[in-house]
Amino acid sequence: MTNGGAPPAQPLLDVQDLAVEFRTRDGVAKAVNGVSYTVAAGQTLAVLGESGSGKSVTAQAVMGILDSPPGFVTGGRILFQGRDLLTLGKEERRRIRGAKMAMIFQDALSALNPVLSVGTQLGEMFQVHTGTSRKEARAKAVELMERVGIPAARARVGDYPHQFSGGMRQRIMIAMALALEPDLIIADEPTTALDVTVQAQVMDLLAELRREYRMGLILITHDLGVVADVADTIAVMYAGRVVESAPVHQLYKAPAHPYTRGLLESVPRLGHKGRELHAIKGLPPNLTAIPPGCAFHPRCPLARDVCHTDRPPLYDVGPGRTSACHFWKETLDGAR
Amino acid sequence: MPESHVPKEAIGHGDGGTAALAIGEAESLERAPTARPLPPGGEPTGKPRSLWSDAWHDLRRNPVFVVSALVIVFLVVIALWPQLIATGNPYRADLAKAQQGAGPGHPFGYDTQGRDVYTRVVYGARASITVGTCATAGVALLGGLLGGLAGFFGGWWDTLLSRLADIFFGIPVLLGGLVFLSVVTSATVWPVIGFIVLLGWPQIARIARGSVVTAKQNDYVQAARALGAGNRRLLLRHIAPNAVAPVIVVATIALGTYIALEATLSYLGAGLKPPTVSWGIDISAASTHIRNAPHMLLWPAGALSITVLAFIMLGDAVRDALDPKLR
Numbered sequence A: 001m002t003n004g005g006a007p008p009a010q011p012l013l014d015v016q017d018l019a020v021e022f023r024t025r026d027g028v029a030k031a032v033n034g035v036s037y038t039v040a041a042g043q044t045l046a047v048l049g050e051s052g053s054g055k056s057v058t059a060q061a062v063m064g065i066l067d068s069p070p071g072f073v074t075g076g077r078i079l080f081q082g083r084d085l086l087t088l089g090k091e092e093r094r095r096i097r098g099a100k101m102a103m104i105f106q107d108a109l110s111a112l113n114p115v116l117s118v119g120t121q122l123g124e125m126f127q128v129h130t131g132t133s134r135k136e137a138r139a140k141a142v143e144l145m146e147r148v149g150i151p152a153a154r155a156r157v158g159d160y161p162h163q164f165s166g167g168m169r170q171r172i173m174i175a176m177a178l179a180l181e182p183d184l185i186i187a188d189e190p191t192t193a194l195d196v197t198v199q200a201q202v203m204d205l206l207a208e209l210r211r212e213y214r215m216g217l218i219l220i221t222h223d224l225g226v227v228a229d230v231a232d233t234i235a236v237m238y239a240g241r242v243v244e245s246a247p248v249h250q251l252y253k254a255p256a257h258p259y260t261r262g263l264l265e266s267v268p269r270l271g272h273k274g275r276e277l278h279a280i281k282g283l284p285p286n287l288t289a290i291p292p293g294c295a296f297h298p299r300c301p302l303a304r305d306v307c308h309t310d311r312p313p314l315y316d317v318g319p320g321r322t323s324a325c326h327f328w329k330e331t332l333d334g335a336r
Numbered sequence B: 001m002p003e004s005h006v007p008k009e010a011i012g013h014g015d016g017g018t019a020a021l022a023i024g025e026a027e028s029l030e031r032a033p034t035a036r037p038l039p040p041g042g043e044p045t046g047k048p049r050s051l052w053s054d055a056w057h058d059l060r061r062n063p064v065f066v067v068s069a070l071v072i073v074f075l076v077v078i079a080l081w082p083q084l085i086a087t088g089n090p091y092r093a094d095l096a097k098a099q100q101g102a103g104p105g106h107p108f109g110y111d112t113q114g115r116d117v118y119t120r121v122v123y124g125a126r127a128s129i130t131v132g133t134c135a136t137a138g139v140a141l142l143g144g145l146l147g148g149l150a151g152f153f154g155g156w157w158d159t160l161l162s163r164l165a166d167i168f169f170g171i172p173v174l175l176g177g178l179v180f181l182s183v184v185t186s187a188t189v190w191p192v193i194g195f196i197v198l199l200g201w202p203q204i205a206r207i208a209r210g211s212v213v214t215a216k217q218n219d220y221v222q223a224a225r226a227l228g229a230g231n232r233r234l235l236l237r238h239i240a241p242n243a244v245a246p247v248i249v250v251a252t253i254a255l256g257t258y259i260a261l262e263a264t265l266s267y268l269g270a271g272l273k274p275p276t277v278s279w280g281i282d283i284s285a286a287s288t289h290i291r292n293a294p295h296m297l298l299w300p301a302g303a304l305s306i307t308v309l310a311f312i313m314l315g316d317a318v319r320d321a322l323d324p325k326l327r
Helices: A055-063 A090-096 A118-130 A134-147 A166-178 A196-213 A224-230 A248-253 A258-265 A305-309 A328-335 B051-060 B063-080 B117-153 B155-169 B173-182 B190-216 B219-226 B231-267 B279-289 B295-322
Strands: A013-024 A027-039 A044-048 A071-080 A101-104 A184-188 A216-221 A233-238 A241-247 A315-318 A321-323
Touching: A013 A055, A027 A044, A027 A055, A027 A071, A027 A216, A044 A055, A044 A224, A055 A071, A055 A101, A055 A184, A055 A216, A101 A166, A101 B219, A118 A134, A118 A166, A118 B231, A134 A166, A166 A184, A166 A196, A184 A196, A196 A216, A196 A224, A216 A224, A224 A248, A233 A248, A233 A258, A241 A248, A241 A258, A258 A328, A315 A328, A321 A328, B051 B063, B051 B295, B063 B117, B063 B295, B117 B155, B117 B190, B117 B231, B117 B279, B117 B295, B155 B190, B173 B190, B173 B231, B190 B231, B219 B231, B231 B279, B231 B295, B279 B295
Parallel strands: A027 A241, A044 A216, A044 A233, A101 A184, A184 A216
Antiparallel strands: A013 A027, A013 A071, A233 A241, A241 A321, A315 A321
């Protein structure tokens, strides 16, 4: 498995061969089929993929907030600071959540409780985990709001979520995740619901806080542009599996998987004005019926017979780089 | 606060000159518009308002709420202290005056046994209000608890409870009341309250279950879980406050119907029994004399109608205030 370019020391989070399925009335949807990735302390891993590629489900499994039923972890290990989270009891996992690892959600308006003031919700973090008094928690809430750049924090600590703008709300979400200075933050599309200018501010804030607190950051996104600036390594997911992982610059320069290449080519660019936009043909597979062999073969321009039958293993294609393509060499050469 | 903007573009495609704008603090100073237009006179920068203070703000300006609330406050006061406005004794019978109409000091006249109708109407409020409030409290507590837990935990407990609720729904209220209460000899209000709670909880349980299921799916519940909140905190702090509004609305409206139900059962002889003073009992006794002494029927019936109407109107007003979509 890849080390993602991280130092050889024990990674902060090491997901190994994780499998998650949803048992629904219409059959079993294999949302995650053997995902492996690692995050080192102070590093940012971007998890890239289309909707339904399993990136959020993997994150939910790591956090331990999978809706179960219908979701079940059916295999693999999640090593967090050397401990396998899947072997811990419910109560132990709950104590880790928020204190050691926290999550930032896509839409801060719906991720904040509408009937509680932001100060109460921020303060709750301290009351739940450290048993701080109400008054002290309030003071810490103000401190946090100032830290994430909310103007007039003292005056606005009693305001309700709907009274803030989208960007400010996302900052509050970040403040909540940051409250107990966790070692790992998972941000699930933190900027998707924001407009472009605010997106940049929020990403900058996240990157800055990550540096300051030396946290590991998992950035789940489908936006290639967001990733480029802040990520150290990228894991590209397709049909519940990591198909390519690489240090960010190498991946952008020369993708080693046809799917990654397709993704990069489908980003609109100014220089290509007037030309037709490239799109990956076909649709992502139905998770209840994932194609045999390589899941990407029905949409792959390079697909040959072997792709229909043999599931490609993760090939080591360079230092800290892997690709799940039988023809990674051709892809890599073609890109160069 | 670092607000410098880094152009967001795929590395290696540095065409530059995208629409990315460097921006300052404009976004941070802007205040998002509140969810609904502020009422006239409301200050845009006034104190923050939650759903509840918003609802209260609306209710105070709603004449339907004000009138029904005043009527209810009045009813509750005379239920607690009937002596305040009725100095007589509701049991004192003067057969010589049986069925007489209004006279000095006796504005509503006398009933068949020569008891003062005014005094009995005033004292009758106590039974109705007691049954209404206690039954509603019991129904809301039992139904809310069972339904809420079923909605939150789901699984077999949910299935069991839902089927149980279906069974209780299948029992016809009047028939069940006649059968169940006819074997009870106690003259107090408690058997009637117990019966109403027994048959009433499924209604609230269904509503509570539904709103908990809806509230549970909200992102903020997931987010609170992701930040380490346990089940108890999730339920009490994040789900209950967001799920309780429909329960309050239905319970308020149900309170009126429970009072009517008590009167109906008492009228049929299955509810409250003498010597308890109840509008239902008095209406029943008066119904055979409606031609020669209509006042005996009209006063308690009027009191009952006003009481039921007041609670139902209150429930309507509360619903309007708590459901922003109806605005």
